Amino acid sequence: MNGITLNTHKKLRISPVFLHVNGIxxxxxxxxxxxxxxxxxxxxxxxxxxxxSMITEYKNYNEADTTVKNNNFRMPTINNFINKISxxxxxxxxxxxRQKVLYKMAKDLECNSIFTSETNTKLSAKLLSNIVMGRGxxxxxxxxxxxxxxxxxxxxxxMRDITDEELxxxxxxxxxxxxxxxVSEIDLQSLITNFISDLEINSPATISTIxxxxxxxxxxxxxxxxxCRICQxxxxxxxxxxxxxxxTAFSKVVSSGEYNASLLTHxxxxxxxxEVFPHIFEELCYSCSKNYYExxxxxxxx
Amino acid sequence: xxxxxxxxxCGKNAMLKRPKTGDALCKECFFWAFETEIHFTITKxxxxxxxxxxxxxxxxxxDSTVLAHVLKTLNNRYGYGLDLMLLSIDxxxxxxxxxxxxxxxxxxxxxxMNLKILSYKDLYGWTMDEIVAQIGRKNNCTFCGVFRRQALxxxxxxxxVKCIATGHNAxxxxxxVLMNVLRGDIARLKRCTAITTGxxxxxxxxxxxxxxxxxxxxxxxxxxxxxxxxxxxxxxxxAYRGHARALLKDLEKxxxxxxxxxxxxxxxxxxxxxxxxxxxxxxxxxxFVSSQEVCKACVLLEGLNKGLPKLGIGKSSKxxxxxxxxxxxxxxxIDKLNYEFKKNNxxxxxxxxxxxxxxxxxxxxxxxxxxxxxxxxxxxxxxxxKINKLLEEYGLFDDNQEQTSDITKNVNxxxxxxxxxxxxxxxxxxxxxx
Numbered sequence: 039m040n041g042i043t044l045n046t047h048k049k050l051r052i053s054p055v056f057l058h059v060n061g062i063x064x065x066x067x068x069x070x071x072x073x074x075x076x077x078x079x080x081x082x083x084x085x086x087x088x089x090x091s092m093i094t095e096y097k098n099y100n101e102a103d104t105t106v107k108n109n110n111f112r113m114p115t116i117n118n119f120i121n122k123i124s125x126x127x128x129x130x131x132x133x134x135x136r137q138k139v140l141y142k143m144a145k146d147l148e149c150n151s152i153f154t155s156e157t158n159t160k161l162s163a164k165l166l167s168n169i170v171m172g173r174g175x176x177x178x179x180x181x182x183x184x185x186x187x188x189x190x191x192x193x194x195x196x197m198r199d200i201t202d203e204e205l206x207x208x209x210x211x212x213x214x215x216x217x218x219x220x221v222s223e224i225d226l227q228s229l230i231t232n233f234i235s236d237l238e239i240n241s242p243a244t245i246s247t248i249x250x251x252x253x254x255x256x257x258x259x260x261x262x263x264x265x266c267r268i269c270q271x272x273x274x275x276x277x278x279x280x281x282x283x284x285x286t287a288f289s290k291v292v293s294s295g296e297y298n299a300s301l302l303t304h305x306x307x308x309x310x311x312x313e314v315f316p317h318i319f320e321e322l323c324y325s326c327s328k329n330y331y332e333x334x335x336x337x338x339x340x
Numbered sequence: 341x342x343x344x345x346x347x348x349x350c351g352k353n354a355m356l357k358r359p360k361t362g363d364a365l366c367k368e369c370f371f372w373a374f375e376t377e378i379h380f381t382i383t384k385x386x387x388x389x390x391x392x393x394x395x396x397x398x399x400x401x402x403d404s405t406v407l408a409h410v411l412k413t414l415n416n417r418y419g420y421g422l423d424l425m426l427l428s429i430d431x432x433x434x435x436x437x438x439x440x441x442x443x444x445x446x447x448x449x450x451x452x453m454n455l456k457i458l459s460y461k462d463l464y465g466w467t468m469d470e471i472v473a474q475i476g477r478k479n480n481c482t483f484c485g486v487f488r489r490q491a492l493x494x495x496x497x498x499x500x501v502k503c504i505a506t507g508h509n510a511x512x513x514x515x516x517v518l519m520n521v522l523r524g525d526i527a528r529l530k531r532c533t534a535i536t537t538g539x540x541x542x543x544x545x546x547x548x549x550x551x552x553x554x555x556x557x558x559x560x561x562x563x564x565x566x567x568x569x570x571x572x573x574x575x576x577x578x579a580y581r582g583h584a585r586a587l588l589k590d591l592e593k594x595x596x597x598x599x600x601x602x603x604x605x606x607x608x609x610x611x612x613x614x615x616x617x618x619x620x621x622x623x624x625x626x627x628f629v630s631s632q633e634v635c636k637a638c639v640l641l642e643g644l645n646k647g648l649p650k651l652g653i654g655k656s657s658k659x660x661x662x663x664x665x666x667x668x669x670x671x672x673x674i675d676k677l678n679y680e681f682k683k684n685n686x687x688x689x690x691x692x693x694x695x696x697x698x699x700x701x702x703x704x705x706x707x708x709x710x711x712x713x714x715x716x717x718x719x720x721x722x723x724x725x726k727i728n729k730l731l732e733e734y735g736l737f738d739d740n741q742e743q744t745s746d747i748t749k750n751v752n753x754x755x756x757x758x759x760x761x762x763x764x765x766x767x768x769x770x771x772x773x774x
Contacts, residue, residue, distance in 0.1 A: 126595050169521060170591055170598050174605025178612075226594055233587055237522075247524040254526045254615045280385040280535060282604035285551035286597070288380050292373040293363040295348035324604055328597070 055147055058086040059139050072217050085143065089135055122336035125225035127329040130171050134269040134326070137193075141270075144191045152193040159202035161195065162248040163234040167227045172282075172325045174255075176271045181252035187270050201245060203238060266323040268330075273319050283324060287314040348373075355563075359555040359596060367563055374560050378548050379414050385535045387546040392502040393423040397492055398447060398455070400428075400440030402561050403507030405447055405568035407549055410560075411505065412451050424451075427495045427504065429488050430459035432467025433574060440569035447567070458495045460487055464641055472575055475649040480575050482653060483640055490628055490637045496543045503538075508547045511554040511588065514602040519584035527617050527631070533606030541622075542629045553599060 058073050070086060077084035123131065144152050156164070165181045168174065179185045185193035197205070209216060222228065237244050263272045277283075290313075316334060318327040343353040346366040354364035358373070365373065381387070388394060396411060398404040408426060415422045428444045431437050441457065448455040461467045464487060472480045496504045513533055520529035531537060538544035549557065561568055591598045611617060618631035625638045632639075636652055643651025651662055 124595065166518070166521065169517065169602055169605040170595075172601035172604045174602075175608035175610075177609060224594060226591055226598060229590055229594060230587075233590075244522055248521060251521055251524045251526060251529070254612055255529075255609050256612045278535075278607060280381065281607050282551065282600045284384060285377070285381065286600050289358075289361050289373070289377055289551075290363075292376050292380075293347055293358055293361050293365055293369070295350070324608075325601070328601075 054082050054153075055149065056082050056084045057140065057143050058084065059089050059136050060086065069217050069219060072215075076215075085147070087139070087143070089132065089139060123329055123332040125223060126171070126227065127332050129223075129225050129227045130167075130325065131268070131329050138270070140193065141188050141191055150191055152191060154193060154195055155197055156195050157197050157200050157202050157205055158249050159234060159238055159245055161198060161252070162237075162245050163227070163231045165248055165252050166230045166234070170226050170230065172328065173269075173271075173323075176269070176323075177252050177255045179271070181249065187265070198249070201238065201242070203242070266326050267321045268326040269323060271323050273321075273323055283315055283318065290314045356559060359559075360553045360600075362596070371560070371564070374552070374556060375410055375413060375417075378410050378552060379418060381535070381551055382414065382420075382548050385546075385550075387505075387536065387548060388420060388422055388503070390421040391423075392421075393425070393500070395425055395427040395456075395492075395496050395499050395501040395504045396453070397504055397506045398426040398428050398444045399507075400443035400447070400569040401507070402557055402566075402568045402570065403509055403512075403549060403554075405443070405566050406557050406561050407505060407507040408447055408451055408453065409564065409566055411548065412453070425454040425456065425499060425501070426451075427492065427499060427501075428455065428457045429491045429495065430457055430461075431484055431488065432460050432469055434469055436571060436574045437468075439571070443567055443569040450567070456495055456499055458491050458498075460491065463487070463491055463494065464637075466641075466644055468575070471644065471649070474644060475653075477575060479650070479653045481581075483644075484575075486636045486640055486652075490626075490635070492545075493543060493628060501543065503536075504543055504545045506545055506547055507549055509549045509552050509554050509557055510599050510603060511592075513547070513550060513606070514599045515581065515584045515588050517602050517606040518587060519581055522584060523580060526611055526615060529606065529609070530611050530617070533603055551600070551603070553596075 056073075056077050058070070060070065073086070074084060140152050140154075144150075161181050165177055168177055168180055173180070179187050183195055183198050185195075187193075208214075234245065265271060266273055314331065315324065315327040316322070316330055318324060322330055344364045346352050346354045346369050347363040348365065348369045350366060350369055352366035352368070355367045356370055357364050358370065394411070396404065396408045398408060408424070411422070411424055414420065415424060426444060426448055428441060430441060444455060444457075447453075459467075468480065468484055471483050475483065492504055516532045517529065520526075520532060535550050536544050536546050560566075588599070588602075595601075620629055620631055621633075622628070623630040623635035623638055624633055626635060628635055628637070630636070640652035643649050646666065648662060648666060
């Protein structure tokens with residue numbers, strides 16, 4: 039582990055552990071077998087685990103459902119959650135849980151750094167996805183070289199400046215083998231990935247521009263606030279007197295027949311917003327609250 | 341298909357499904373919800389103060405038409421006490437703006453508001469038709485956008501209003517966020533979601549339709565039977581914006597709420613402290629607000645007037661290089677003309693200068709001095725038709741006859757100091773009323 043300190047710069051001495059988190063996309067055994075063989079080939083330890091096994095707060099789905107209906111926030115189980123939300127929200131939620139898994143495993147394995155293989159191209163897509171999902175304030179940690187949300191473990195992205203095209207050349211020249219797990223789906227993230235792929239072909243300079251943009255963005259969050267229960271991002275965000283949360287919540291009320299003139303004043307904040315954005319800024323950030331609302335609405339309908 | 345009751349419980353059957361929320365509403369409830377939301381935006385965002393005079397930027401399109409209609413409605417309904425008027429810019433686009441201005445005039449009559457129309461031709465000496473003839477279809481939106489922004493400010497100053505209300509809708513703002521991310525424009529990314537923009541000393545702009553979906557605006561205008569102009573600009577659409585627009589439309593199909601999510605992202609992100617952002621100041625030429633020493637409008641106009649229409653396109657370093665090349669070329673041309681002039685008047689054609697000034701064999705200065713007894717027009721460049729033509733074409737020196745002897749020496753500094761031939765107050769085309 040001393041290899042990544044500045045004192046020992048001549049040789050990178052680290053003890054890597056490979057972590058494979060499955061269950062995010064439907065993969066068959068061949069993928070797991072491939073990863074196992076690769077790790078054997080390079081003589082590194084492999085830990086493989088299913089994402090759904092991580093969230094164990096509520097094994098009893100019915101219990102979670104009841105709690106949600108009672109307006110108390112409880113972390114929903116993965117299987118319970120993803121079946122009741124849209125594919126875009128599902129992907130967003132899973133990527134957050136995956137991150138949680140990485141941190142948890144790093145701590146269990148006493149690792150102080152996590153390396154991910156995100157390339158410039160993937161991070162560009164991630165940045166746009168973040169913006170599209172309302173996570174603009176979280177770009178610094180999600181796209182930057184280092185994610186410092188956790189005090190003990192840092193998540194680093196060493197391949198951040200390498201594009202997919204360069205990576206493909208490297209793979210070809212080095213005769214490396216890999217498995218392609220990409221599947222075409224109809225969700226925002228897939229659409230953005232396709233958009234970025236087109237950009238990479240037609241105007242490749244734009245990809246690096248997008249990532250450079252990320253380097254200049256920070257969150258307007260107050261770092262002293264408590265983190266979101268799902269994505270670990272700060273909840274306290276410096277907001278203007280009127281934001282999209284207010285406007286969205288107001289629209290919902292106005293077209294549902296629950297409007298009364300007092301909503302234009304003080305009552306709006308405490309009553310309406312919390313209905314449309316459950317637990318917002320208390321337990322959940324904007325995006326996680328939106329996902330949770332989808333989940334909650336679907337439960338109430340069934 | 342069975343009738344769907346209006347979600348508000350008013351008892352009527354729904355006529356439409358709101359693109360923004362997915363709720364089925366009857367026509368009247370939709371109108372009411374639409375207008376009340378804008379009222380909420382205005383009051384919560386504190387866009388106006390009672391008694392303010394407000395210029396509604398009117399193009400004749402759906403957004404500005406709906407904005408004018410709704411502002412008038414809300415002004416009456418809630419007693420804002422606003423003095424509303426219409427402000428239009430005539431870019432000089434035949435087959436587009438001339439027709440849309442007719443719509444604005446109709447709005448003026450319908451909504452009983454004063455209307456002020458300012459034209460690019462009057463302000464800058466160029467119409468967009470003429471600009472496109474110079475620059476071509478590519479990049480012409482840059483000219484139009486930059487000039488319009490400034491023209492609106494000028495119009496608002498003439499009308500002496502407290503603020504300008506623009507028809508930017510939620511889709512426009514989300515699109516701008518995406519576009520600024522794609523091109524790495526961090527300064528604009530930071531400010532593009534602000535509901536009120538404008539620095540100290542400038543007339544603020546407000547966006548009452550910031551949270552209103554474009555689709556709902558179209559539906560409102562349709563059901564209200566508002567008269568608006570729906571033709572796209574005849575010139576090529578802005579390619580970069582088109583990129584962002586296409587992406588946004590695709591995203592919206594999958595998740596309509598993404599428009600609000602993108603706006604929220606823009607509202608909550610901030611720029612790192614160490615990133616240097618352009619500071620707003622006043623253009624040294626036209627005295628309007630600018631992030632540069634010379635504002636973009638002046639640079640663009642200078643390019644047009646000098647026959648370098650691409651001067652203001654792209655990075656400022658490019659423009660600087662282009663100007664340096666232009667200046668160098670000018671210097672070479674003027675030197676050449678000076679040389680030929682002297683040659684023709686003093687040496688060639690078998691004539692000998694009696695002033696002894698050209699006594700090259702004596703190693704003396706080859707310029708005529710005060711003792712020259714020849715016809716004494718030494719470097720009287722305007723008398724030379726070649727120079728006249730050159731100056732006429734590039735518009736550098738209008739009637740600077742007495743300065744001609746300094747031209748070769750000071751050409752660079754002159755260009756630096758007096759490059760704007762239109763946007764600054766020193767030129768006829770621009771000195772009107774400003």
